[in-house]
Structure formats: structure tokens, C-alpha cells
Amino acid sequence: MIFIFVTVLIDILAFGLIIPVLPHLVEEFAGGDTGTAVMWVGLFGMVFSAVQFVFSPIQGALSDRFGRRPVILISCFGLGVDFIFMALANTLPWLFVGRVISGITAASFSIANAYIADVVAPADRARSYGMLGAAFGLGFIIGPVAGGLLGDIDLRAPFWAASALALANFLYGYFVLPESLPPERRSPKFDWAHANPVGSVLMIRRYPQVFGLAAVILLDNLAHYVFPTVFVLFAAYRYDWGTKEVGYVLALVGICTALVQAGLTGRIVKAIGERRALLVGQACGLAGFLVYAFAPTGAWFLAGIPVMAFWGLANPAVQALATARVGPDEQGRLQGAFMSLGSLSGVFAPMIFATVFASAINPALGVDFPGAPFLLSALIVAVAGWVSHRSTRPG
Template structure:
């Protein structure tokens, strides 16, 4: 049952990430098209879109986590897939920036499959094997980013809207697949007796973390990691075009390279690394790799130097699975969904702030308002954030 369940949830997450990966290379350029082709203005709008997406997710993720604790993981995952499929159709037909904006609002409300998948793993995988399981789930991101952005780049070269139609097909196909084969992981006797509405809101979810000080430090690391990671969806596509002249197709290939390296680390290496050095040291090694990767990205004088940072940055992927394994060990099965909802709320809270900050930093670094150009400034900011995350990780992961 455990192996079969892992296969099912892996495929569900993989198809979800494929759908999102398809639109990554084209959404900023579609926004750029709506604002008349001005890159700095488009960068600011991309930041606003990211902020709103995260704000809605911040509000909705705890509700989804609480519902999954009460009614099971399966129905919440299925509703997420269905909602995303319908939303991608809306964005495919949007003929104005406001309608595209509404589409992102709906995406934020329905994008729950990954956080609930984390709770699913906590249900079916014993604690000593969770780091590897979370690594395998993370490799779904890698595989999704191998195929998704390349396909999105190739399809976007044909028509900017075609990737949205394909993404809709994948999400709706994912719903059908899950409806037929995804088993429930949380039996009725292990569910919450009622929906915990007191914590089924973003502030209540964060208050939940205060009740469990054993995970509060690790939750801070989740927040910092999410802040740093938002540099990629916030500015990468426009940064790559401005700094290196990479178009939609080239960006798709680069994101595919990121996916290959991530899959190698998370599917092939993390189990061996955790077995050799333990979850705590793997967490710290991952944070150190993220620090080095962002440093290289920020000063890369050419596309080749940027590409050289990808294998280094891939080892940042050690951090989150190791952190998840440490955190889920410290709480019981009846609150795993709410824990993941709280973690998702933290990531969404970061997303409310980070896209605007990174996009404004990038826009200021290229529009001449600073008196000089430094397109890598957003990555330098992420480097500082990961440095802080490394320090907090060292303290929060100490044995209790």
C-alpha cells in the first residue's frame, strides 16, 4: 500500500508541476504584451501578480489543510486539480490584463496539491523514511521542470496562449487520474473529530505553530527559504532576457537543466546523503549550497557562468526534504495536515512580500534610476536571506 500510494501521489504532483511548468516561460511575456512591451513595467506587474497569487494562497491553504485533516487528503487534492484545470482555461482565453489577473486569483485559491501531498506522505511513510520520500516528491518538481518549461517554450513560440490550453488538459487529466486511482491515506479513525476552524485561517494557522515550539524554528526556515526562492518566478524570465538575451525557448531549456539537476539530487542522492550524514547535516549542507548558488547567480557575467551555478544550486534541494522530515517527527498524525497548511501559509506570506520586492529591485536595477545597472541584485538579496536561513537552521535543528 505504501509504495503504491507513493506512486499515485508522485504522479499527481508531477502532472500538477508539469502544468505550472508549461506557463512559466510565457506568463511574463504575456503580461509584457499587455503593457506594450516595456520590460521594467512588465517586471512590476509580474510582482503584483505573484503577490496576489500568494495572498490568496495564504488565506486558503490553512482551510485546505484543516479540511484534509477532517475529511481526508484525497478530496482536497482532487478539488485542487479540478480548479486549476478550469482556471488555466480562463487564462487561455483572457484578452485583457484584468481577466488574466482574475485567473491568477483562482490559481492561488486552488493550488493545494503539493502541501496536502506532504501531509499524505506523513500519513503513509514511517518517520525514518520520510526524508527520502520528501526527496522523491521534490524530484517530481525536477521532472516537471525538465519537460514543462521546455514544452512551454516550444509551444509559446507557436502561440503565447497554447501552453495554457495544454496545462488545462494536464490538470483536468490529473483530476481524472486521481479520481480513478488515488487512494485515501488518512483513515476515519485518525482524522480530526471536527474541522478546526479556529486554525483554518492564515493567522490561526500561524498561531498553531506557537502551540508547538518544537517546530517554530523550522517554520522560520520555511519562511526564509520561500522568501529567497521567490526570486525565480518573480524576475528570472525577464532577467534572462535582459541580461543574456535568452528568449522563451532558451529559458525553457535552462529551466529544464535546473529540473535535471534537481531530479538527480532529490531522487538519486538525497536518500544516500541523509543516510550518510543525517537529516540535520543534510539540511545545513543544502542551505550552504543555496548560499553559494545565489552568490554565483548574482555576479554571473555571462550566461555560461549562470549555467555553472545550476548544479551548485541543485543541492539547495537537500534542505526542504530534510526540514520536512525533522518537523513531521516532532508532531502527531492528527495535525500533519494543519502543519503543512501552516507551512504553506508561511510560504504564501513570503509570496505576498517577495514578488513585489524582487520585481521592484530588478526594475530599479535596469531602468537607470540607481545610476548604474546591476541585474543580479535580486539574486544577491536572496543570497543574504539564505545566509540567515543557514544560521537559523543550525539553531533550530539541534537535537532536543
């Protein structure tokens, strides 16, 4: 757990560095027009997710056949090289190519989930997945703040720093990270039937309860895409927050997330069970998105962050419920399938949220409701909560 925690932490630090600046870099290439920029950001997100939808199950199947470690190492090295490529990009099309490469190489998160399933007993997995969520939180405490400060100096500086972190992660993994899947527990062959996205999702159908949980993964990921798609430009438009302010806000998100994931998830799951933790998490996600949608000031928006942090109970509970129902030689494919579903939602979500946001601030339409994308996410989480309740009922 310590090894994989550090691996994920360094990776999320790298991604966190570029979050406050990537939309503004796109905006700069788009001539400073926010509406045009958000549509490009939506297109970037859509293509990134489409590429992940195709490649995630391949990476998961490769990790089942050859082990988790080599797939993680390739992912870290590829991301390091790609961040250099994006730092040097001087047009939107070249930046677009960089996002495609990121989608191909970003496998470490799903493989980390499979890694946990390899080394942690089913009864303790919710707590361990919570610790993995805490790594995300810690990464968001430091990464966006550093990215915002570096971006204030030069919009490309965070990309260079992200590259250094990703390549450092490769070296860390090469010299320190042990293999979690011994040869005797690996899949006997690389199976193309399960390595394609359709085959990997169909694999889930063999487990009826897992299939319901997969729908929850799809919906929650769909709702979550509002953040990478519109948050930075929303914050600038609604509250006049720059890269530094966005970095500080994301750091607060990271602190709250880390406190919930590392300090509370294991205790809450132990006290009320995985099913109830899942339902409580969905209720908090719904409440948080409603606060974000209607917050009249930045202070009100900040008040929603601690509430939204408890949405983080949902994913560890889903992962614990699902991995307990799948054999050790299919954990990588399960995580690849889950990541494919998340990516599938990302094929549609960025353009949906971008279009909703652009329309909601378009003077020609006579409306000015920048919180509209968050209201849409609230509705999606409400459906996810209903599916969570239906798919986890006893009997």
C-alpha cells in the same frame, strides 16, 4: 508513494508549461516595457501568495477532517478550469483574476506533503520528500521546454496544454488515487481556529523546535520567489534568452534537481543525518545565488545550476524533522501552516524583487546590475542557514 508522485508530477508539468510564457504575456499586455512588466509580474505573485496564505490552512484543515483525496481532486479540477480562463483572458485585469483563482485552488502540493506523512514512517520521510522533490524536477525537465516551444508558436498555447494536464490529473486522481487518511485517524471536526492562517501558525508554537523550522520555511520561500518574479525577464535582459532558451535552462534545473532529490537526498540524509543535510543544503543555496548574482555570461549562470540543486536538500530535511514532531491528525494543518508561511513570504517578496530588479536596470538611476535580486536572495539564505543551525542544535 507512486500514486502521489504521479499526481504531483502532472501538476508541476502543468505549472511548468506556463512559466516561460506568463511574464512575456504580461509584457505584451504592458506594451513591451520590461520595467512595467516586471512590476505587474510582482503584483501577480503578491496577490497569488496572499490568496494562498488565506486558503492553504483551510484546505489543510479540510484534508484532516475529510481526507486528502477529495481536496486534491477539487484542486486539480479547479486548476484545469482556471488555465482555460487564463488562456481566454484578453486584458491584464482578467489575467489577474485568473491568478487569484489559481491561488485558491493550488492545494495539491501541501496536501501531498501531508499524504506522505500519512503513509511513510518517520525514519523514511526525508527520502520520500526527496522523491516528491524529484517529481518537481522531472516536471521542470519537460514542462518548461514544452511551454517554451508552444509559446514560440502562440503565447496562449501553453495555457491550453496546462489545462488538459490538470484535468487529466483530476481524472487520474478520481479513478486511481487512493485515500491515505482512514476515518479513524481524521480530525473529529473542522476547526476554524486552526483553519485560519493566524490560527494555523499559532498551532506551530506548541512545538518549539517546529517553530524554528517554520522560520526556515519562511526565509527559504522568501529567497526562492526571486525565480518566478524576475528570472524570465532577467534572462532576456541579461543574456538575451527567449522562451525556448528559458525552457531549456529550466529543463536543466529540473534534471539537476531530480538527480539530487531522487538519487542523493536519501543517501546523504542517511549518511550525515537530517540536521547536517539541512545545513549543507543552505550552504549550497547561498553559493548558488552568489553565482547567479555575479555571472557575467550565460555559461557562468548555467555553472551555478548544479550547485543550486543541492539547496534541495534543505526542504526534505525540514519536512522530516517537523513531521516527526506532530501527530497524524494534525499533519494536514501543519502542511497548511507551512504553505501559509510560504505564501506569506510571497505576499512581500514579488514586489520586493520586482522593485530591486526594476531599479537595478533603470538608466535614470545610473546603475546596471541585473543580478541584484539574486544577491538579495543570497543574503536571505545566509540568515536561513543561521536560523537552521540555531533551531536544530541538540538539547
